[in-house]
Amino acid sequence: MIKFGTDGWRAKIGEDFTFDNVGRVSLAFAKYIKEKFKNPEVVIGYDTRFLSDDFAKFAGRVIAEEGIKVFLSDRFCPTPAVSFFISSQKLSGGVAITASHNPYYFNGYKVREWFGGPASPETTSIIEKIIENIDWEKEKQRFKKESPDTVKREDIITPYIESVRADSEIDKFLKKIKGKIIFDVMHGACSGLPTKIFGKKAVEVRSELNPLFPPFGKPEPTPYTLTPLQTYCKKFKCDGFAFDGDGDRIYACSKEGKIIDAHKIFAILTEHMVKHKKQKGKVYKTVTASDIIDKIASYYGLEVITTPVGFKHLIKGMIEDNAIIAGEESGGIGMSYHLKERDSLFCACVFLTHSIIEGKDFSALVKDIEKRFGKHRYIRKDFHVSDEIKEKAVKTAEEIDKINGFKVEKIEKIDGTKIRFKGGGFLLVRPSGTEPVLRVYAETESEETSEKIINSFAKMLNIKPE
Structure with a gap:
């Protein structure tokens, strides 16, 4: 079927x-x-x-x-x-x-x-x-x-590249880029495209075509699959980006080799849209996205709409509800004035434009938003479980009133069970509807704390991550 x-x-x-x-x-x-x-x-x-x-x-x-x-x-x-x-x-x-x-x-x-x-x-x-x-x-x-x-x-590539250059206005800033920009295209469909825009300033990693997508077997940018990008960023002392296999997900990396996840990219692009593009409207995000998005949006007087997981749920906001930007935890981010679609190459160009306008490298951009809006350390773990355990997980989450010292403030049921803590932070439990998988997310001010919360919840169910 x-x-x-x-x-x-x-x-x-x-x-x-x-x-x-x-x-x-x-x-x-x-x-x-x-x-x-x-x-x-x-x-x-x-x-x-x-x-x-x-x-x-x-x-x-x-x-x-x-x-x-x-x-x-x-x-x-x-x-x-x-x-x-x-x-x-x-x-x-x-x-x-x-x-x-x-x-x-x-x-x-x-x-x-x-x-x-x-x-x-x-x-x-x-x-x-x-x-x-x-x-x-x-x-x-x-x-x-x-x-x-x-x-x-x-x-169809040439007109697309022209639109990316025009809408991001990156051509105005190319001469101001110091050194190289690293692009890990993960053997995917964006191979060769950064060079078309940035010329010799672009260093493409994993740009040769290989349908086995070595060394990890899949072209998915995550904190665990970007070792080649980190190596090149440190080698050239330059910032960089990673794109997934079909060019609609983005991650970034600092010149120190530190991975910048999709949440921070989404947050920084949201600020760019308001501060430098003078856009007004709503921000759409999926339930798995970081709370830093809400804080930045609130600062600039923007309403945030939270949807179930899947960009198809965000699209409606871009078409019908004046969403100026929409994003999800996996790195899919779209800006309405360009396309009603995720676009990693375009997001990279806009992110670079913002970096140059602000006069800050990638590390400094992250430090700046964390200084103003707080640290948000996000962890996700997937568990291979039976349907019985999935049901138990949802019931267990709904009954929690305190975990690892964090008191529950409220529970949201947009997609899965999201437990919000008093003082900030959350635990989200999402059983997959198509796979024998339970996805558990946590966000607090430290990675260690977020991981401990997930481990404590897993212990309640007697399960271990994949």
Whole structure:
């Protein structure tokens, strides 16, 4: 059974992610688009994973056979490039063949809507129902020939790069960049793009194409997978960034080799939007994001809206509710004036612009916001557990009135169970709805304390992290 998750359908290559299943999804997507738009046009992009180009070609063939004009990227590209092409060309939608940050043996199918951003749960639900009614064994005979003339190879990278440069205004500040900027592209779809913008000032790490994504087996920027970035930042004494496999997640690193997580990047970009871009509106964040976002927003008089996990929940705020910026714990951050979508390369350019305007390197930027808004030390641990333990975890969390000396002030149920402590800080318990995984998060003023809180909660359930 094909089911869409947080952002798209993902499966193991050769098991469930096959040409037949890509064909099924593509035919359902085409039928959905035909029903909703007159004279529809779509774009298809793909990442650097094993067979992504071939899967994209086949998806284009299926969609084009339904009478839809298809633009197929002429090379691998980040998902935001697909999103920008949809938005700028006023297309009906698009597809990105990518499993984003997942392990190398996965691939995926992301659907993008007319505005360029992730498909809503309502849209993917309709596509899933169409898939159920497709007799693929009968339909597949139509798609054995080569792609119709309505599939056109297109350069979607160049206009995307131009939009990143223009919207971030980075070109005004290139000459003021001292030394190098390190970009860990993690063997992913952003390979080569930093050099297009920064020229010789860019040092790209893990830029060679390798669908095994060594040394960690997945292109996911986390505090535990960025050793190459840290090594290069210390070697060149320069600040740097890391992007995930399809270019919609961002982390950063100081010249001292200290990882700067997505929460701090989100916080600093929020300040930039108000202070230097003079933007006014709301800030949207997922329930897993740090409380430092709320403090910065409050300081500048901005309302914060908290949503369940998944950028698809943030998109609604960007489209309908004047959200000037939206972000999530994983590093997906979007700014509405550029795209209704996460964009790591664009965020990096804006972050650099802010750094130059403020006259502070990355470490100084972090120290500055912590001096004004306090320290926020965030820890997340994942536990592989049964459904029974998941249920017990939720019940246990709801009954806590004190943990490690922290008294409970209130409990929020936006997505999972979030326990807020008197005086600040929280514990969040989120059972996965699709995997046998329990995710536990904590934020206090110190990493040690946050970790102890998670360990104490795990001890209540007699479980250990993965």
